[in-house]
Amino acid sequence: MVTLITGIGELVTNDPDADQLLGIMTDAAIVADDTTIHWVGRRADAPDADRRLDLAGRAVVPGFVDSHTHLVFGGDRAAEFAARMAGERYDGGGIASTVGATRAATDPELRRNLIAHLFELRMQGTTTVEVKSGYGLTVADEQRALAIAADLTSETTFLGAHVVPAGTARDDYVRLVTGDMLAACAPHARWIDVFCEPASPNAFDGDEARTILEAGRRAGLGLRVHGNQLSAGPGVQLAVELGAASVDHCTHLTDADVAALAGGDTVATLLPGAEFSTRSTYPDARRLIDAGVTVALATDCNPGTSYTSSMPFVLALAVREMGLTPAEALWAATAGAAASLQRTDIGRIVAGARADLAVLNAPSYLHLAYRPGVPIAHTVELAERA
């Protein structure tokens, strides 16, 4: 079933060949089946199709790419959030509480919870979701988290190196992560990630992170890094040196970090939901863009530090707090995040790309930042229904 989509008020293509960042078209139409875009062009030139969908002047943008989430978990941490808002500081310690709840959950419970969150994301315009493990921290619990995630998304990330679990010696845990746990998890994962943060007592220092990432690479996994969230640690430069696809957070950066990112191929993925919900200073996205770094935006959706699933909210924060224009923020939440996953089949609306579209209940993409908190973005569902 091929659909001709018309009545598009403003089309953001992110076409890399366009003469402006977002590749905006007016009077545009799209022809797509439920998986692939066949044609994009002027409405007057559109080929015929099996059916038509008229959007009555609404804007269409690429479906959001949420390239950083932690959605295999049990329980919630609402009480910890309330305590933090009353003045407690975040140091990564609360992760242990979610580890306990996740281990205690059954497979069907974890699966149902993940599906509920993926549905929530999709209802808000997100069409690709990366999902990390990291709340199991045993071979069996990490493996099952990734098996559950891999059944629902192709972008799965092994994050056994989230924190050193209580009662385990650091060296023993690094050996486990790079040995039996990696062997059990690699078949279910595309990526490996590590929380590189010397400022957090249970996270990993630069040497440990290097050991873990190199082991992951030998096992065939692509590299991602949690770096420089709480302090200007070694994560960013390590990520660039190892050619990681993305280094995420980038909240505290030295000039040398920015220079390294500008000189390398690693995307800087910013997660302002985490700064919002931990009342921390936001990363300086403007500085990165001005240095020529490729910037992505993602939610970091997790029950501890950033329990938002809203890419439009993240985009609005990036404009309000991080110096991005609405156009740069939208690009970062779509094409930038796609780049952080080393994908060119998503994050853009061009012939041959996936038919991952978001429609806005608004005439222009500007409304994503102009209407903060308002659920104006929805996915376009093209699949045929029986």
Place this chain on the structure above:
Amino acid sequence: MVTLITGIGELVTNDPDADQLLGIMTDAAIVADDTTIHWVGRRADAPDADRRLDLAGRAVVPGFVDSHTHLVFGGDRAAEFAARMAGERYDGGGIASTVGATRAATDPELRRNLIAHLFELRMQGTTTVEVKSGYGLTVADEQRALAIAADLTSETTFLGAHVVPAGTARDDYVRLVTGDMLAACAPHARWIDVFCEPASPNAFDGDEARTILEAGRRAGLGLRVHGNQLSAGPGVQLAVELGAASVDHCTHLTDADVAALAGGDTVATLLPGAEFSTRSTYPDARRLIDAGVTVALATDCNPGTSYTSSMPFVLALAVREMGLTPAEALWAATAGAAASLQRTDIGRIVAGARADLAVLNAPSYLHLAYRPGVPIAHTVELAERA
């Protein structure tokens, strides 16, 4: 048709007789028809009803009371927003652009736009909406704005004194507002409001504001004031002196302003959506609460400075940026805003109050701030369908 609502994970009653701010109950049930709450109590003690609604563990809170909106307008100001995010400063000048678009709109266009926005608010858990005029600024345009609004909400506010329109002498305009315009508008309005802001060249100073408010009172209208948004002007103390129901914005306050609010009966309505979307400093809600002032939260929904319709977003900002606890923020967005409208039939879930309920797709009210940007709040629709 009377409904018994069960399966409530957590019930926020705002019962003023409870021993904690939100009057939280667990194992609670509600009996209501489509307009009025009949009974609230323990599930085990619930009387029978015509039908049952099981909420499967979701939290129920009073429907949000949005006590400050400007929803009779034409056009939008997305381009002005983008320019402001690129560094331009807000001084109130953009209002003229919405005045032009509003005057150019037909009555049905204004009505349809208002209905679309009221629907959007309702879908996000808001059950009472105050609507101001203020984009007409002629006798006929202000009157029709209020007539259109009064058909859809009982909380209508005459804001002819929004700005002095271009090409009109200040004294002439104050005479018009307090004369023919007031006479034409008062039958359609419950309240009168004035933008008292000496720092904005087209807004009104303290003497003008007093003249306008006193004329409104003589015409039978209750008093509201836009005060102290851009500078520590005379608005707050004037509002308290005249016994206004509410003074709104309160962004820049002197110690004398806080003392006046603490000693009077005027509610301080805070509108952090405006600070978010004009990149301004937030009001210090903590200071007001600690001084004993009654605080309300509202969206200020308007196409220029705060085009959010999301009370949960406003609540999350109040927690992140203004020092309120999640409980204080929810109270301000419900019972506090009801107080700013001098209503006790809304903003609380007690027998005899209006059946205005919001259900959260979450087990606790804490998730309103814990899950920023996520559309978890929805109204409970109790009306019988044919």
